[in-house]
Amino acid sequence: MKLLIVDDSNVIRQRIARLTADPRLAEVEIIGQARNGAEALDMFARKPPDLVTMDLTMPELGGVECTEQMVAKKPDVLILVVSALSDKPTALRALKKGAQGFLYKPFTDDQLVTALQEVMRP
Amino acid sequence: MSDLREEEIKVFTDTVTHYFTQLTSEAAAVRGAYLDSSGESTPMYDFTGQISVSGLFRGSVTVSAPRAMIRHLLVALHETDHSEDNLRDTIGELANTLAGNARRHFGERMEISVPITAAGALPAGTGGRERPYVIMVNWKTYSASLVVDIEKND
Numbered sequence: 001m002k003l004l005i006v007d008d009s010n011v012i013r014q015r016i017a018r019l020t021a022d023p024r025l026a027e028v029e030i031i032g033q034a035r036n037g038a039e040a041l042d043m044f045a046r047k048p049p050d051l052v053t054m055d056l057t058m059p060e061l062g063g064v065e066c067t068e069q070m071v072a073k074k075p076d077v078l079i080l081v082v083s084a085l086s087d088k089p090t091a092l093r094a095l096k097k098g099a100q101g102f103l104y105k106p107f108t109d110d111q112l113v114t115a116l117q118e119v120m121r122p
Numbered sequence: 123m124s125d126l127r128e129e130e131i132k133v134f135t136d137t138v139t140h141y142f143t144q145l146t147s148e149a150a151a152v153r154g155a156y157l158d159s160s161g162e163s164t165p166m167y168d169f170t171g172q173i174s175v176s177g178l179f180r181g182s183v184t185v186s187a188p189r190a191m192i193r194h195l196l197v198a199l200h201e202t203d204h205s206e207d208n209l210r211d212t213i214g215e216l217a218n219t220l221a222g223n224a225r226r227h228f229g230e231r232m233e234i235s236v237p238i239t240a241a242g243a244l245p246a247g248t249g250g251r252e253r254p255y256v257i258m259v260n261w262k263t264y265s266a267s268l269v270v271d272i273e274k275n276d
Contacts, residue, residue, distance in 0.1 A: 008236060009215040011208055015199060057218060059236050084222025087230045105219045106144045 001120060002031045004049035006040040006066065007082065008058040012105075016053055016082070022113045027120075037061025041069055048074050051120065054099065056083040056090065064094050071098030080119045082107065126270065131155055131255055133227040134183075134270050137220050142261050146198040150261040158256045158269075165258070165267045166243035168192075169209055171217035177233035181272035183221040184254075186243070187213060191264035206241070214239040220268065232272075 003020060007013050013033045020028045031047055034040035038060040040052075052070065056063035067079050081094045084105040091102045103115040135152045142150035158164050168189040175181050192209045201208070214237030221234045238244065254271035 009218075010211045011196070011199075011201060011203075011215055014201065014203065018200065057222065057234060057236055084219040085230075085234075086223045086226035087228075089230045090225070105215075105222065106141050108144060 001027045001029065001051050001078075002047075002049045003028050003051045003053070004031060004040065004043060005033045005053050006037070006058070006063065007033075007053070007055040008035050009055070010035075012055070012082070016112065019109055019112050020116075022109075024113050025116055028116070035059075037063060037066030040066055044070055044073065049077065051078045051116070052080070053116075054079050054081050054083075054094075056081060056085050056094065064090075064097055067094060067099050068097040078119050080115055082112070082115075126255060126272065130227070131257070131270065133224050134220065134255075134268060135257055137223045138257065138259050138268055140223070141216070141219060146195065146261075148198075148262065150259050153258040153260050153265070155255055155257040158254050164254065164256050164269055165265070167266060169213040169239065169241060170244050171210075171213035171215075171237045171239045172244055173217045173221040173237055174235040175221065175232055175272050176235070178231035178275060179228065179272045180275050182269075183217060183224070183234075183272070184244070184269040185213060185217045185220060185266065186269075187216070187266035188264055191261065191266060194262060194264070210239040210241065213237075 005013050005016050032043045034043050036058040054063045070077050079099040080101045081099045082103045101115055101119040139150050167186045170186040172182050172184040192212050193204050217237045225232055254269045257268040259266045
């Protein structure tokens with residue numbers, strides 16, 4: 001399962017990358033990290049991932065729009081939104097655009113691993 | 123001038139205590155909250171992150187913390203990169219998380235920006251207005267400040 005990590009925070013990207021070493025995510029392989037939606041779409045076009053962790057509040061292109069464009073190009077891509085935006089309409093909008101899951105920041109290590117497992121569950 | 127009600131200030135105090143409990147299993151304590159009527163008694167530390175607020179509200183949410191506190195937070199997250207860039211990134215992410223979590227109460231029409239960060243205080247005139255609410259936070263042996271300066275747009 002090829003993973004693209006999208007977040008404007010380097011610390012969050014590094015943390016998500018580290019947590020994918022968890023044995024429960026043995027099938028996950030990181031293929032790229034992007035700092036904003038525009039960079040993510042560029043990486044997506046060059047090397048389409050199977051799985052994406054997607055921040056929402058980012059410079060240049062936000063996560064909801066990025067999700068929509070990725071799903072339009074690859075409808076079976078699995079997207080887990082990882083965001084601090086804690087109002088329900090935002091989560092619903094992201095899910096409506098094609099995301100499979102939503103994890104609120106701040107998250108524990110176990111919450112991220114579990115959320116990724118749930119998104120990947122057939 | 124900030125026109126928040128007491129329960130709205132509590133949204134931010136709850137959010138900041140939840141942040142530290144969730145990430146480190148060690149709660150932060152809110153030492154007090156006050157209206158900085160002079161505009162000059164807001165403590166600023168080694169790193170500062172700020173989120174601008176627009177939409178139904180206007181203003182900013184600012185967090186400032188000492189270097190040692192941010193390093194300790196990174197240790198708690200098992201993060202080994204304590205470079206200057208990562209310390210700034212962490213204070214920005216903290217500001218983003220606190221403002222984003224507050225939307226659970228204020229709703230999606232409280233639009234938030236990406237963070238701006240600085241070593242030390244932000245340059246004069248960056249978002250600050252006359253009478254912000256200052257929430258003093260203790261975590262472990264450290265003190266940090268959370269400055270909430272938002273009001274409803276007319």
